[in-house]
Ligand SMILES: Nc1ncnc2c1ncn2[C@@H]1O[C@H](COP(=O)(O)OP(=O)(O)O)[C@@H](O)[C@H]1O
């Protein structure tokens with residue numbers, strides 16, 4: 019292998035820079051030229067790139083975001099877009115492409131397999147942790163930690179005013195962030211896809227109201243609801259309105275939003291990203307269409323189809339602890 023390219027694609031995640039650093043340093047040690055393309059697949063279509071050197075990546079491990087920038091690239095959903103990516107890779111004589119991103123970015127890799135015969139390796143990075151074949155994705159631990167610290171602060175003011183608070187967290191359509199953050203902050207209620215299927219929202223509403231009213235009768239304290247984004251019609255504001263209209267319950271809303279995607283990666287994400295990055299370069303000598311993951315302390319290589327098509331449920335132990343305590 020003489021030349022390896024990297025992109026960061028989809029939602030940025032803290033630790034992407036640490037993965038880039040590990041890949042570049044590893045390539046340098048093996049005498050492989052390492053090319054970074056900007057803006058996810060867009061940079062491969064537009065041919066926006068630079069040769070990455072150790073000097074460029076030495077100081078980046080502790081920073082959130084990505085020095086290669088990230089983006090979503092609608093053209094990848096067309097044959098022409100994918101063909102243009104393949105053309106750029108051929109023009110630069112790239113032997114292997116490492117895609118640092120989430121399930122969508124890996125679907126892009128699958129599309130590329132039809133037009134490019136180089137080696138394709140995925141490094142799982144998304145705050146949502148919604149990829150199978152790895153216990154954790156790069157960025158997830160940091161996002162959970164950021165949201166936990168934010169809710170600890172909300173708890174202080176919620177306690178002072180004896181308020182009901184609805185805190186909306188990210189996760190697109192999966193509840194890994196909601197459940198982990200809810201447990202870490204002793205939220206009185208966690209509302210997510212896994213425990214609130216859309217057909218049950220009326221029932222969820224009634225039991226939530228009962229739970230709040232019971233607590234308000236007995237205690238002078240706060241009530242924090244951790245709500246997964248895209249679950250409740252109208253989001254956190256919609257739920258606030260519902261509580262008010264149905265039971266005259268006042269609540270305050272905080273949508274944590276993009277702060278969960280930013281900030282310095284926590285040690286777990288820095289270490290995970292470094293391990294996965296180094297293993298990605300190793301794998302790029304002999305494999306293609308694989309994602310590097312880490313399960314039960316072991317680095318593994320799994321077919322990207324399995325990683326994207328399988329669901330990774332929220333840890334059953336976390337579910338059980340929440341059910342026991344509420
Ligand atoms: N089915 C697909 N076919 C080809 N490319 C895809 C597909 N799904 C996603 N992509 C590419 O991957 C990019 C990132 O995907 P997205 O789902 O937005 O983020 P993530 O990789 O974090 O899940 C998309 O903007 C698109 O360029």
Ligand SMILES: O=P(O)(O)OC[C@H]1O[C@](O)(COP(=O)(O)O)[C@@H](O)[C@@H]1O
Nearest residue numbers: 028029120144145146188189190279
């Ligand atoms: O940046 P955008 O386009 O607003 O997307 C927001 C989405 O991105 C995420 O932060 C990360 O999702 P992906 O890693 O799948 O891109 C989701 O939690 C959220 O729903």
